[in-house]
Amino acid sequence: MARSFKTKDTRRIIKTHTKISSQLNYVINLSENYKNAIKDNVNNYISNKINETLSNIPVDELNRNKQGIRVKSLHDSGYNNISDIAYKTVLELKEINGISLESAYAIRETVDKMVNQIVDVTKLALSVDNKTPETTAIVRCVDIYRKIFPCAGRCTQLLNTYSEKVNTEIENVATAKNGVKWLFSSKENKDKAEKAYEFLTYLAKSEYGAFADESSKSAIDVEKITDEECWSDFEKYSIQFYNILEEITPNALGNNKALGLPDELAKQVESQEVDLTGLACELRKYQLTGVKYAFLQQKVLLGDEMGLGKTIQAIALMVALRNIGATRFMVVCPASVIANWCREITEKSDLIVVKIHGQDKSVALENWMQNGGVAVTTYETTGYIDLEDSFRFENLIVDEAHYIKNPEARRSRNVRNIADHAKRILFMTGTALENRVNEMIELISILQPQIAYEVDGMEYLSSAPEFREKVAPVYYRRKREEVLTELPQLIENKEWLDMNPVEKEAYYNAVMSDNMQAPRRVSWNVANIADSSKAKRLKEIVDEATDDGRKVIVFSYFLDTIKKVKLVLGDKCVDHINGAVSPQRRQEIIDEFNNAKAGAVLPAQIQAGGTGLNIQSASVVIICEPQFKPSIENQAISRAYRMGQTRNVLVYRLLCEDSIDEQMMKMLNKKQNIFNEFADKSSAKDTIEINEETFNNMMKVEYERVKNLVNNSNTEK
Template sequence: MNVYTTQPFQVVYSLFEHEYLGYLFESYVVQVNSKGQLTLQHQNISAKNADEFRARLDADDFKLIAMMDQIQQDAVLRKFSPKKKLSAADFFLKVYDPERGDKALQEAISRHMQTQMGKILELLRNGKTTFIMGKDGDPTWRQIHIAPERATVLFHFRRNADNTHYFPTVKYAGQKLEFQYKNATLICHTPAWLLLNDQVYSFEKNVDGKKLQPFLNKKFIVVPRSVEENYYSKFVAPLVEQFDVHAKGFDIRDEKYVPSPYLTFSEIAATEAPATVAGRDEAAAQEKGRILFDLSFKYGDYMVETREAKRISVSMEKTPDSYVFHKLIRDVSTEKKFLKELGKRSLEVKNGHAVLEKSEAFSWLNSNLQGLEEIGFTVQQSQRDGKNYFIGDITLDVGITEKNDWFDIYGTVRFGEFEVPFIRLKNNILTRNSEFILPNGQVAIIPEEWFTQYIELFAFAEGEEHLTLRRHHMALVNDLQNGNLATVTMSRRLEKLRGFETIEDQPMPAGFRGELRPYQKAGYNWLHFVQNYKFGGCLADDMGLGKTVQTLAMLQHRKENGAESATLLVMPTSLVYNWMNEAQKFTPSLRILNYTGTYREKNVELFSEYDVVLTSYGIVRLDAELLKTYYFDYIILDESQAIKNPDSNTSRSVRELKSRHRLILTGTPVENSTMDLWAQMSFINPGLLGSQHFFRNEFLKPIEKEKDEQKTRRLHALIKPFILRRHKSQVAKELPEKIENTTFCKMTEEQEHAYEETKSYYRNKILTNLEENGPGNTQFMLLQGLTKLRQIANHPLMTDPGYEGSSGKLKEVVHKTTDVVSKGHKVLIFSQFVKHLEIIKRSLDKREIKYTYLDGNTKNRHEQVERFQQDESIQVFLISLKAGGVGLNLTAADYVFILDPWWNPAVEAQAIDRAHRIGQQNTVFTYKFITKDTVEEKILALQNRKIRLVTDLISTDETVIKSLTKEDIDNLLS
């Protein structure tokens, strides 16, 4: 029977009993007559049609209607039936079958229904009209009322000689409520809601209906003496904790104490199952190396965990003739004060727990232990921990004293009463193992900051029983002193070095012919400076600034000031002739031995008759055993990047040689990797950067992979005192101008077709591999693909011998070469690819343009250089970038062509420096030839932002390839 919304109506809530689900409410709207009375005209209301009756519903009504929908049998069927096609009758008959019913599902349904009913009854308390439904389905059969106040329950226990009587009494508004034998009904159990005489009562302290149910039709329960003790401990004690209990025949004693806070810590093992650890904080910390803090409070002899929600704890004591229940009442406000104290000290305790990383935890303990104990905390380790950790004061005193050519290091660590030599922590610091075993077996946790503060000290120091640092580690010693990490004592001479502002001027040797430019004289003074302090040095001036002449001046000075043995000068074979020429020109009195060639005299006794022995890296490798029997005055490595691979035979052989002083000369200290720097620095100042393993972990990986600027600065600070690097723009003001140009070349149609075909092939292959296997497995394929594309951008003939078309770049290069030559200029043409030079050669031959040529296989390098420098009819020099990038003086040229630029601008700069160096009188014009719409153009754009790992020292090829992102690769191949 429909209710009309155009006429008055009212929403009502009707209680009925379901055969299986117990007491439920259903919502209805009922038509109201002209006298304001409810009529028999009614209809069910649900969330589906509630909006039609919105005019007379409030927010609580909408909530109630929706909640009542959720407890109707169809909703229960949808929520709990795994077979959705099962009818309601079949479902309930199966689940509630007395013999084969599903008990677990019954309990789950009951929990759901009770929770919903409890919420519904709370909302109905807000003045809602409520009825009991008639057997004929009339929703307004008998009105009931929800009592506005809550009733109280007092549980009684009377222990007598034979048994114990147990019963409850109920009071409402101060009056005893007679509910036994009164047809009272519990319409909800959790919590209890009692229907009595058309009134529905709720209870304080959320009494469970199961505790009242037995007494609806029973005066009391008898507990026999035989089960008394078990009953009292399992039932009475929890009841006393939660509710008001009146006892006769035994005692209930209220006990109040001032709580004492206990902070207990324990290690969370990686293997510990989440179920064995209480709370979400611990479960989230299932990994090795974390510490769990547990806050609890001691009340008299009782320990209460903070995470326990109950404010009252009860324990039972059996006396000779009865029982005593000790009712401990917690002081929550005092507990909160102690909790705040931990918060002030940055330990955030939630639900009684806090979890910290082990190192952070013990650092916190060491800093706060004393303060916590002063305000009443007891800090202790859990007895279930396998390890016994030390907590207490940890202090460290480190002293450094200069002794001759090294620094002595001594230090003492105090762990409470124990004093331990600092050197005992060496392996722990180097391996970042924070656990140190004390003499009594306790485990002390080394403060986390020590690993950062002292790892370099242990990595660079030598000795197992006693630590020493070489003098070249003075920057580290300064840092330790400035950071108040060590007390330093040193001689007046070294103190002077620490505060020096200018390097002393040194007189030029009498036998030096010529004059050094001001910056070269400064370099000569610097070489004396590192020599006087017994440091190894790296002269890393730009190419063309005269490293050779500065070194020769220093060697002449050594000769004139009583050098006791010869100097060994090691270089690429191609530079031997250049050194001999320069020595003849500037230091003719130096006795030079050319220790190269197949027929060299392998006799080190011969060296004493010479001042300088010139040799190559190859000879050092071959004659290593012989050469290391001689103690040289200096060992000098020219183009020292030749030893950049520390594991190569060349690098090993050179490091084994013996000398008083060591010096390296290079324009590019780093070519491929930061490890290049380690190899060369370790030659001039052994141990300066620690072991190779240490350097890789502490510097190479952070700098190259993580772009760690702090590590980059730290590396600079360590090497800065031993490197002198000047740029031409800074010092060689007399050099003529260098004008750089970029010439863009358009591909021919045939060339473009070849390029696009190759690009598509590699793009698909590389990007697919990148998706499937990540960047690590793509580098070789990427390098291969980029190389092929670069070659096609030069000329497709380089990859396809059958190619019959032309090349846009070749046309442009030949055109510009012809133009330059016709105006009487000389030009250096560099290419990374010998194949490319071969193609250029054929074009020059056709035009009868004369040239000289140099690549890695050229034997008569000197002759080629002399012809180009002296013969005016030869205006072109074709040079492979690798073979001619260093050691050549080609100032006759005033044009430089770079045909195929690559990642490393430093390599290109070296090539340009063959012409733009001291002695050049003319403006030098450089041209980079870039093929448009190819990978060359994109490489040019990437150069600026991808290769500056360590400013002015590190510029790499391999490292840039490794650091390319998927986006970079995508752009290169687009």
């Protein structure tokens, strides 16, 4: 039987498949090597951080509880800090002159407690503002692994699919490697060789061979990436980086904690499966948990702190529900963020958006009712939405749900009416407990009335585990420090400024006027802005930010202050955001700011630009005057300090000494402490704002102070 191929062809095809197998295994092994390198580099980073901390603790701390340990003996033997003895055994400690066996055990026990405490709080922190050899090695390994891993996965699939068949066919075709052997082979073996050669040739030219060649070359190229390119990728794709780190080194980020739910509910949530096909972005692990929780519990209040991505969790929930047959969803949100909602849904999923707002709202509503999709509307527009009694839709999402905590308000009644038609409801707010627990209960009563009934009257137990466990089936809150421990540092600065004579005169006149708000414009209310110390400091901060490659958001309560900010900074500013700016224009301004070069400034009234917007491209926040509520400033800062931020966020508060700024800051600090206490425990017992009565009392004190200063000045003259 004549062969259709030559002996050299046989050797060539065998060599080709040996090479293909090597290429596929090379990519798989490279991926595994970088996975192990990530572990090693992260462990090295954590170990060094722990040792660094231990080296700063003197051995004298061993006697803090007066255990009678002879610390002098340790010093005399050259052991001056805890790091020096951290890894010594009891027997090694006993060998130190002056240390008994009993003392050695006591030292070992005390040191172990210290080490364990430090291990618990030591975590990986990556920031483009703090590039060290250690962090660069981690970022580099993660970036390369991120790029190689998908290829490695496909290589594994190809090998699993074809390797056994290829090995068998190589054995069959090997008959033709030797002319003599071929001559004495049976017809059956020759047939097998012919078919094997045909199969191996075909396979080598198919995706199997092409992908092996392409992926191995790509892997080699990926390893050539520079450190700066890796850091640049980290800035662009930080979520992917952190997801990989969570997967490979779950303890390193310090957020590998329980779900914050009762055990049984936590198990149910974790085991809940959701199909997110059609979601065009990656979720963090805690976000996926939020989606599963809402999917499982059906009617819930998601109270995640600002910056944790409640919007993307809501979008993912709708995608998951669509994938089991749901066709209609509705989002109710403040008008200021309707454009952002429409954009996020369109960009982050394949869901169809129907905007029900403006002149065409009736036509849009009819379109949504007939054809489905995601209806996005505003609280104001809900009054025009009249659904037939029999009409049902799958999921209602209410953004900033604390807007409807007052059951007597018209918008609350409107949303309740719509909620009656929804099979599932997701309320979202980072400030649901901002004022009183009974307002949180009011929201829960719409979702799961039985739970609201059970906890009604339990306000005094709001910080107790019993209360939190009772509301867990309907209320789920995560805080940034629990799930975004990798966030870069938030650095807050109080910029206290001395008023010059011109500012003092303008301020005194403001205090003595009948306008109670005028003194809050201190420094900004001078006739010539060149005389403003706040304006001068603002310009300095913006110049520093520009040199450091940063963008800036400037917040003020007062529109005339915002206009003066624009006057001072000129063409560095994009258009400003205030309550009069339409949602569409607001989004255009943010897009312009995001696309602008370093040094760009976005001025915004804090009550308009401080909520519902994602502006991670900024890493400097300037607040022109103290606000009445700590939460208002926290919300404003959270526009920049949120998931996806890769730079340290710098916050500057512009403050004038010997002015109403000083009194307000004292009061705000007190209120902020109250807020931190209840926010940590998901409870709220007291109002935490500077209310009108408190501010009026402040102004009376300030009026008397200024009047005395002015009178004394006149007397001296």
